[in-house]
Amino acid sequence: MNTLMKKRFLVLNGPNLNMLGSREPGIYGSLTLADIERACRGKAATLGVEIDFFQSNHEGELVERIQAALNVVDWIIINPAAYTHTSVAIRDALLAVNIPVIEVHLSNIHRREPFRHHSYVSDIAEGVIAGLGADGYLFALEAGAGRLAACAAHENP
Template identity: 60%
Template sequence: MSKRKVLVLNGPNLNLLGTREPQIYGAETLADVERRCHAAADGLGLEVEFRQSNAEHELIDWLHAGRHDVEGVVINPAAYTHTSVALADALSAIAKPVIEVHISNVHRREPFRHHSYVSGIADAVICGCGTDGYVFALQRMATILSQGGK
C-alpha cells in the first residue's frame, strides 16, 4: 500500500530556527524538525515532502504543483500568516485538508500576530506547542485522511 503524501511547508525565517530567538522558538533547527516529521510520518503511514522558503511565490508555486499529488498540507506560514491573502487563496484553491502550525503561542505575542489569513480555511490550528506541533499536525492529518479527507 502506498503512503499518503503530505506537504509540510515552512515560511520565512524558519531556516534560522535554532538560532533566531531561541527563547521563543527553541533550540531545534529546521533540519531537526524535518527529521522528526519524517519519523512521525513513517509511523503514521504518511510520506512527507518538507520544504521551506522565504519567498511567498515559491510557497504558492509548491502548493499549485502539489495539488494533484499530495493529500494534505501542514503549513507554518510564519510571518505570511498575518499578511498573505495570496497564500490563503492558494491553500483554499487546492482543496486539500490544511493544518496551520505555529511554534509559539501567537496569541500571547504582539497584537499583529493575533490575526491569521490561514486559520479561516485551515481544518485545524496548532500553536504554542513548540516543534511538537508539527508532529501533532501530522497525527491529526493522518486522522483526517483516514476519515476521507476534506
C-alpha cells in the first residue's frame, strides 16, 4: 500500500444482517444495517480513513469481495454472521489475501447456543469484538486505524 494514500477499510456483513432492526431485536438491537453503516462512515471520516461496506446472504459473494480486496484494502472488519460457524471458504479467502482482520459480532456468541461458540475466523483475526452491539464496529474501526497509524509511525520515524 502507498503510505501517502488514505487507508481503506472493508466492512463485510454476512447473512441475515440485512434484516437488522426487525430481526430478533432483543438479541441484535433495533438499529438497521443502514444505521450501522452511517455510524461507521461517520467514524471513518473522523479517523481519516475510507470504508467500503458490503453485505451478502451468499457465501460465494463474500469470498469474491474478500478476494477483490487484495492490494486495495488495508484492513477488513467482518461480521460473518452464521458463516462464522460454518465457512471454511471465508476463512481460506481471508488467509489468501493476508489482510489484517477484526471479527465483530453484535451479540456475545459465547453466551448463546453451543454451536455458536466456535468461529472459523477468530484464530486468524487480529482481534474479536463480541456482545457490544453496533458499537463493536466503531471499536473495530478505531483499533484498526490505530494499528495502521502505529505502523506508519514506525515506518516513517
